[in-house]
């Protein structure tokens with residue numbers, strides 16, 4: 451989106467990109483790199499990415515989501531010896547109702563040969579919920595709503611901070627056994643259950659990782675008009691569309707800022723095409 455991709459088959463065609471994951475993220479990433487660039491994604495799974503933070507809170511993530519994605523990309527370069535590394539990191543924020551949360555996925559490419567860092571981003575509805583259960587039938591209903599067994603569930607006795615974590619039930623029979631084990635371990639007979647957010651156990655998230663990869667590939671295929679390096683793309687949307695009555699700036703979108711992650715060159719694009727904002731939303735003439 452945004453900038454017109456220039457097809458430039460020379461730069462990354464046939465290149466190899468190292469990807470650090472032990473959660474099967476190559477399934478969402480490798481086919482897209484192959485079809486967009488004819489490039490190969492080399493899996494690096496010798497490093498336990500769970501030591502950088504988990505969704506189950508037993509290992510807190512140090513630093514921001516961006517820091518974590520960058521760190522993984524750097525580790526991919528270090529461990530593979532290739533000049534290009536990919537790191538992916540996701541975050542979830544719970545929604546107000548039921549089973550819908552917001553999932554933000556980042557895929558960062560570090561290219562040590564070109565000296566650039568380019569990131570792809572995607573935001574989508576995530577499949578995430580948690581609850582406390584004592585009764586199998588009620589829990590089984592929750593599990594079905596959470597699309598188990600295609601989507602994984604994580605169980606623990608008692609509450610969400612118990613260090614005894616059960617992640618590996620793959621079918622209802624195993625799930626029932628784990629549920630019984632957890633109720634037996636809890637003095638109150640309670641089980642805390644939540645969605646497994648690891649990519650290989652959450653196909654909804656895997657799809658969003660694929661979208662972030664698509665965003666990264668679009669940016670990679672677009673050169674900066676100033677320095678010629680790849681990665682030029684949308685950095686932010688700009689508000690300030692003028693009110694059709696009084697001309698004051700409103701919160702409506704006026705245009706886009708496109709930016710080069712290598713040299714910082716920015717270009718502002720008018721996407722409003724002469725449109726004006728509805729005075730209903732004008733902070734000046736319709737407070």
Ligand SMILES: [Zn+2]
Pocket residue numbers: 674675676677678679710711712713714715
């Ligand atoms: Zn540039």
Ligand SMILES: [Zn+2]
Pocket residue numbers: 693694695696697698729732733734735736
């Ligand atoms: Zn106005």
